Amino acid sequence: MVNPWALALPLVLLAIVAYRWSTPPRREGTVYVAHTLPGRLLPRYQARLRSLRLAAGAGLVVLAATAIAASVLVARPHSSEMRDEELASRDIVLCLDVSGSVIGFDSEVMEAFAELVGEFQGERVSLVIWNSNARVVFPLTDDYDLVSATLLEGAEALRTVPYTDVPADAEAYYSFTSGTFLTSTGGASLVGDGLVNCALQFDQPEEERSRSIILATDNEVSTPDAQIYTLPEAVRFADDRSIMIHGMYIETYYGSESFEARQLQSEIEAAGGYYLVAGDREAAAALLEQIEAQQAVALGADPVLILLDDPGVWPVLAAVGVALLIGIGWRYRL
Numbered sequence: 001m002v003n004p005w006a007l008a009l010p011l012v013l014l015a016i017v018a019y020r021w022s023t024p025p026r027r028e029g030t031v032y033v034a035h036t037l038p039g040r041l042l043p044r045y046q047a048r049l050r051s052l053r054l055a056a057g058a059g060l061v062v063l064a065a066t067a068i069a070a071s072v073l074v075a076r077p078h079s080s081e082m083r084d085e086e087l088a089s090r091d092i093v094l095c096l097d098v099s100g101s102v103i104g105f106d107s108e109v110m111e112a113f114a115e116l117v118g119e120f121q122g123e124r125v126s127l128v129i130w131n132s133n134a135r136v137v138f139p140l141t142d143d144y145d146l147v148s149a150t151l152l153e154g155a156e157a158l159r160t161v162p163y164t165d166v167p168a169d170a171e172a173y174y175s176f177t178s179g180t181f182l183t184s185t186g187g188a189s190l191v192g193d194g195l196v197n198c199a200l201q202f203d204q205p206e207e208e209r210s211r212s213i214i215l216a217t218d219n220e221v222s223t224p225d226a227q228i229y230t231l232p233e234a235v236r237f238a239d240d241r242s243i244m245i246h247g248m249y250i251e252t253y254y255g256s257e258s259f260e261a262r263q264l265q266s267e268i269e270a271a272g273g274y275y276l277v278a279g280d281r282e283a284a285a286a287l288l289e290q291i292e293a294q295q296a297v298a299l300g301a302d303p304v305l306i307l308l309d310d311p312g313v314w315p316v317l318a319a320v321g322v323a324l325l326i327g328i329g330w331r332y333r334l
Helices: 005-023 042-076 103-117 144-157 171-175 191-199 231-237 261-268 283-298 314-332
Strands: 078-083 091-096 123-131 134-141 210-217 244-250 277-279 304-309
Touching: 005 042, 005 210, 005 314, 042 314, 091 191, 103 123, 103 210, 103 244, 103 277, 103 283, 123 144, 123 191, 134 191, 144 171, 191 210, 191 231, 191 277, 231 244, 244 261, 261 314, 277 304
Parallel strands: 091 123, 091 210, 210 244, 244 277
Antiparallel strands: 078 304, 123 134
């Protein structure tokens, strides 16, 4: 409550009513009328008196309820949330390798990111998937309903049969990854080209926005000569454009100490990004939390507490109470 003192107003009103009720009325100037008893004993008079008493009682109850509703509104019930205006200026591209050996982990990455999207306040998000060719699933946008729905749809499409690399729903997998594998390129899992395509998604170069790529791959290029860009060249391409790259190495049977893993770690950390081995389901969420903490420091983000009025049903109750009081007063001429 912004004004909690207002909640005491009904008690003040109750105290005034109780005082007036307990104070004997003054008899000064009272004029007595004789021979009224027969009239007061008439059935019609008695019925009218009962209805007036009921109306007065109902009016008092409605008045009390209206006073409570009004006092709550004056007190201003509210909700609060923390906002980082600087963090809201971030652009984030999810850059996912969707070759067959890594799709199961991609599903977990998208699920983790979909959960975090609900906390965003202005950040723009894009999803790019690639194998031998890149496809933009959606460009940078702050339409979080679209982002969340698409990420969850993709997570379901990339789900695999437990302990295998086989898609649980082959039709959904091929539909979602359509356009990412071209035989004309002569290779598969072209990491450098995929990363460059992700770096090209950032628009509005004139604006001061934080630009990050979250790259998830096993860094295993089936035909290195088919690449236009190698991984080191792609990292420099992004670095020249002030784009921060964070990497998640998707561990294969070669282990996390393979040449591919060490190369990915070396290139990303040399460019100032975070590197994490995706060894469990929480890896994606952990990396995203690290990135947010790093950017909060880099951007000088100062969380601001925002109060949002949250009146609930109290305005409706107050309006209904006023309407009932007017109706009772008009009906019984009170």
